[in-house]
Amino acid sequence: MTGYDVLIVGGGVVGSSIAYFLSANGDSRALRIAVVEQDSTYAHSSTALSVGGIRQQFSTRENIALSLFSAEFFREAPRTLAVGSEEPDLGFQEAGYLFLASSQGLPVLERNLEKQRRLGADVRLLLPGELGARFPWLNVSDLSAGSLGASKEGWLDPHSLLQGFRKKARSQEVVYLEDRVIGFSMAGGRVTEANLAEAGRVPVGQVVNAAGPMAAGLARLAGITDLPVRPRKRFVYRIQTSASLPGCPMVIDTSGVYLRPEGDGFLCGVAPPTTADPDTLDLDMEYGLFHETVWPALAHRVPALDSLRLGPSWAGHYALNPLDRNAILGPHSDIQNFLFANGFSGHGLQQSPGIGRALSELILHGEYRTLDLGRFSFHRFAEGALVLEENVV
Numbered sequence: 001m002t003g004y005d006v007l008i009v010g011g012g013v014v015g016s017s018i019a020y021f022l023s024a025n026g027d028s029r030a031l032r033i034a035v036v037e038q039d040s041t042y043a044h045s046s047t048a049l050s051v052g053g054i055r056q057q058f059s060t061r062e063n064i065a066l067s068l069f070s071a072e073f074f075r076e077a078p079r080t081l082a083v084g085s086e087e088p089d090l091g092f093q094e095a096g097y098l099f100l101a102s103s104q105g106l107p108v109l110e111r112n113l114e115k116q117r118r119l120g121a122d123v124r125l126l127l128p129g130e131l132g133a134r135f136p137w138l139n140v141s142d143l144s145a146g147s148l149g150a151s152k153e154g155w156l157d158p159h160s161l162l163q164g165f166r167k168k169a170r171s172q173e174v175v176y177l178e179d180r181v182i183g184f185s186m187a188g189g190r191v192t193e194a195n196l197a198e199a200g201r202v203p204v205g206q207v208v209n210a211a212g213p214m215a216a217g218l219a220r221l222a223g224i225t226d227l228p229v230r231p232r233k234r235f236v237y238r239i240q241t242s243a244s245l246p247g248c249p250m251v252i253d254t255s256g257v258y259l260r261p262e263g264d265g266f267l268c269g270v271a272p273p274t275t276a277d278p279d280t281l282d283l284d285m286e287y288g289l290f291h292e293t294v295w296p297a298l299a300h301r302v303p304a305l306d307s308l309r310l311g312p313s314w315a316g317h318y319a320l321n322p323l324d325r326n327a328i329l330g331p332h333s334d335i336q337n338f339l340f341a342n343g344f345s346g347h348g349l350q351q352s353p354g355i356g357r358a359l360s361e362l363i364l365h366g367e368y369r370t371l372d373l374g375r376f377s378f379h380r381f382a383e384g385a386l387v388l389e390e391n392v393v
Ligand SMILES: Cc1cc2nc3c(=O)[nH]c(=O)nc-3n(C[C@H](O)[C@H](O)[C@H](O)COP(=O)(O)OP(=O)(O)OC[C@H]3O[C@@H](n4cnc5c(N)ncnc54)[C@H](O)[C@@H]3O)c2cc1C
Pocket: 009, 010, 011, 012, 013, 014, 015, 036, 037, 038, 039, 042, 044, 045, 046, 047, 048, 049, 050, 051, 052, 053, 054, 179, 180, 181, 182, 210, 211, 212, 213, 214, 218, 234, 235, 236, 315, 316, 317, 318, 319, 341, 344, 345, 346, 347, 348, 349, 350, 351
């Protein structure tokens, strides 16, 4: 079996972005690069089940910078990711994110907004009167303010982004193997071979863990038992209504419930309470959270949604890093040729361009060259240097 200089395990949006950026870099010309993906339908991948939101409204400076880069990338993607005359249509809609705050949440909102603006994000503070004038369908009676991304925020079609990266990477000589990694051979503190269910043992130079919610299981195959990535189920409810909400952005209510337009209806959801958020890889659908939490919060915030119909809804998995809810990137402390691209905690789709660029720099040059993501290293857990993200939806 041919060996590969770089073997990326997981061909979702993160693995495929890494494959694209790596193969687009002239310095990688001599490298043999492969992506192993166990299910090329992606039916259960986080990418396919994502809501596709992009925002700069984070509390961690690296996340703000990553999403600024992503927005530029998404605008240009039809040209950058074109293969021949075929240009991907990502359906990038810059309709904004609107984070709402009560008097209690206002200081945090203002602190984060100040940081976001300092780093170049086009985010504005709207007081209740301005909110009511701009979004007459919104109940502002108990709000102190909202922060609205005026550009570079909104949503896109996750499937188109994934296919865009994948097709472009393949056109740049990246090999996609439909197979499953079931083990690794180690020698001298390095991974030497990946064991694939169908193809058997494959010699490898560097391995990238891009296995999404299954990342901790993949790391265990290399003897790494402490990767803090948990598969956590999130429900996306589709609702249909005769109500019209002109100019509706992605609304993040004070309750944590989100709402955004999709086709002739809306998508909405909320993170379950931590006491009811077990690790699971099942995708069974439940509606209790909708009836008990989501709908009452929506009907309060948008009275026109007092009456609605549930449409086809779905569940997907976040790859949650429960320690600080941020990505885990780069080499393992001891196994230097095993790299992580994990733990995106519900914001990995929008970060995929910046993560692809960053990992390609690490692989080719052993260091970040454009955006320093060193604070997201695996070592931070041993060093107690957590980087807490406050804005996880
Ligand atoms: C409901 C929901 C809403 C979301 N909303 C947003 C959002 O609004 N904005 C945003 O930025 N992000 C959002 N996310 C998060 C985002 O979808 C993920 O962070 C992102 O898709 C992660 O991509 P990935 O490539 O790491 O993982 P995945 O897409 O899960 O890909 C990992 C791949 O690895 C493969 N794999 C695993 N183990 C193996 C193995 N041993 N061998 C071979 N292949 C393997 C799997 O088959 C899978 O295809 C959301 C996620 C969900 C579930």
